[in-house]
Amino acid sequence: MKRTPRLPMSRIYVKIFLGFWLVTILMLFGSNVIVHFFNLSPDKHISQQDENDPFDGPGSRLLREVVSDAINYNYEQVSMGMKSMPPWATRHFYLINEQGHDILEREIPEHIEGFLQYISKDTPFYRKRVGEQNLYGRQFSLSDGAILRLVVFSSKDYSLGWQLFFFNFWHVMLLYILISGAACFYMARYITRDIQVLKLATQRIAQGDWDTRIGQEFCDRPGEMAELGRAFDNMMVKLQKAMLEQKRLVKDVSHELRSPLARLQVALAIAQQRANSEITDELDRIKEAADYLNDVISDILSLPVTEQGSWELNDVVELSSLVHTIADACRDEAGHKSVTLEVRDNLEESLVQTRGNTLVGVFDNIIRNAIKYTVEDSPVTVLLDRDEQSNPRITVSDCGPGVSDEHLEDIFEPFFRTDEARDRKSGGYGLGLAIAKRTVELHGGSIKARNNPIRGLSIAITLTECET
Numbered sequence: 001m002k003r004t005p006r007l008p009m010s011r012i013y014v015k016i017f018l019g020f021w022l023v024t025i026l027m028l029f030g031s032n033v034i035v036h037f038f039n040l041s042p043d044k045h046i047s048q049q050d051e052n053d054p055f056d057g058p059g060s061r062l063l064r065e066v067v068s069d070a071i072n073y074n075y076e077q078v079s080m081g082m083k084s085m086p087p088w089a090t091r092h093f094y095l096i097n098e099q100g101h102d103i104l105e106r107e108i109p110e111h112i113e114g115f116l117q118y119i120s121k122d123t124p125f126y127r128k129r130v131g132e133q134n135l136y137g138r139q140f141s142l143s144d145g146a147i148l149r150l151v152v153f154s155s156k157d158y159s160l161g162w163q164l165f166f167f168n169f170w171h172v173m174l175l176y177i178l179i180s181g182a183a184c185f186y187m188a189r190y191i192t193r194d195i196q197v198l199k200l201a202t203q204r205i206a207q208g209d210w211d212t213r214i215g216q217e218f219c220d221r222p223g224e225m226a227e228l229g230r231a232f233d234n235m236m237v238k239l240q241k242a243m244l245e246q247k248r249l250v251k252d253v254s255h256e257l258r259s260p261l262a263r264l265q266v267a268l269a270i271a272q273q274r275a276n277s278e279i280t281d282e283l284d285r286i287k288e289a290a291d292y293l294n295d296v297i298s299d300i301l302s303l304p305v306t307e308q309g310s311w312e313l314n315d316v317v318e319l320s321s322l323v324h325t326i327a328d329a330c331r332d333e334a335g336h337k338s339v340t341l342e343v344r345d346n347l348e349e350s351l352v353q354t355r356g357n358t359l360v361g362v363f364d365n366i367i368r369n370a371i372k373y374t375v376e377d378s379p380v381t382v383l384l385d386r387d388e389q390s391n392p393r394i395t396v397s398d399c400g401p402g403v404s405d406e407h408l409e410d411i412f413e414p415f416f417r418t419d420e421a422r423d424r425k426s427g428g429y430g431l432g433l434a435i436a437k438r439t440v441e442l443h444g445g446s447i448k449a450r451n452n453p454i455r456g457l458s459i460a461i462t463l464t465e466c467e468t
Helices: 011-037 058-070 075-083 110-116 157-206 223-274 280-302 319-329 331-336 358-373 432-442
Strands: 093-096 125-130 133-141 147-154 315-318 340-345 351-354 379-386 392-397 446-451 457-462
Touching: 011 157, 058 075, 058 093, 058 133, 058 147, 110 133, 110 147, 157 223, 223 280, 315 319, 319 331, 319 340, 319 358, 319 379, 319 392, 331 340, 331 358, 351 358, 358 379, 358 392, 358 432, 358 457, 432 446, 432 457
Parallel strands: 340 379
Antiparallel strands: 093 147, 125 133, 133 147, 315 351, 379 392, 392 457, 446 457
């Protein structure tokens, strides 16, 4: 039983992960914005007595935050702290010492100087609107007894509000993003794990791996998923059994047809010897049909049914010599059609494991097909080289009509013939390439077809070289 491997990441995984994460971030961001701008903090009932107070806003909040922090330190500490504050915050307030100077040594505007006269020991808090600005003033004492007066002003409260929000909550939001990202990462991984297993399993089945099973992957999953895994494996067992029985049935029926067909051919040969000229043409057509049926049965019986695990490669062949020998045997057929058969050997020596002469039929069929379908007075090229992984590769190219792109995979299916090759005399019966593909795969290789840039079809066979 094979365990289906899992991909580390997929598009559905990324979509679920990013979707969950963005929704979580938006919820956390939105809730903090509501808490901040609607003043839903624990001191709401103390700091906001009147919800319609026009002076209540970011300015008054900045004043409270500066005062609540400063009263816990002495003058020197507050001075150092003010100098380390970001410019966007310090430009919204002035902190005046007992000598009437700004702690940050800035020149105090006239309207601020005029506002300072309203702030004293008897009136420690005062607020006033001057033009488009709301001014907030507060006198307070530091831990060392120093007296300071704070004036906060803001003409655009909404910009100050957002600045305060990001200044107060950026570290919280960063922590939220990291924690929610980790949680969504593992949640998306948990949700898409089973989808990935099913996706890979179906891909392996589509490639012909009928031994694929997923029950072991789902054995530790909760109820329904474990049942799904068992049902999937049960379905695969039945499908695999049905496919093997179908293949065996076709071969058994074909084998049983051979005996009566042989007797028919013998009787036909005797009839041809005794026949007169009046029925000779009819007997020839009967013989042609009988020969065609015999060829179909022979190819069906040649189609490998054995699975990869039980296919023993018990021989070794030198690939370059094999292809050259087959090409030489096909030159007479090519000459009758005025086709030039050219072999370009960039492979040198390459040993591959095989079984008997099974590879002979593969290359013979493909080269003869290329000669059959190429146009007269055109070349057929057999290229021997190596692919990107240094595996031996044989590519046979013709100058024929090619195959439509949607049928490039279908031509390797049994009994498939393109619309241009439906007649039996020129198109065959659609088993040669199917046998070639199955044989190459049992050798651990691959076979692919592609249309040439100008015209014609190329079929590339890649095999695995023997380890030395």
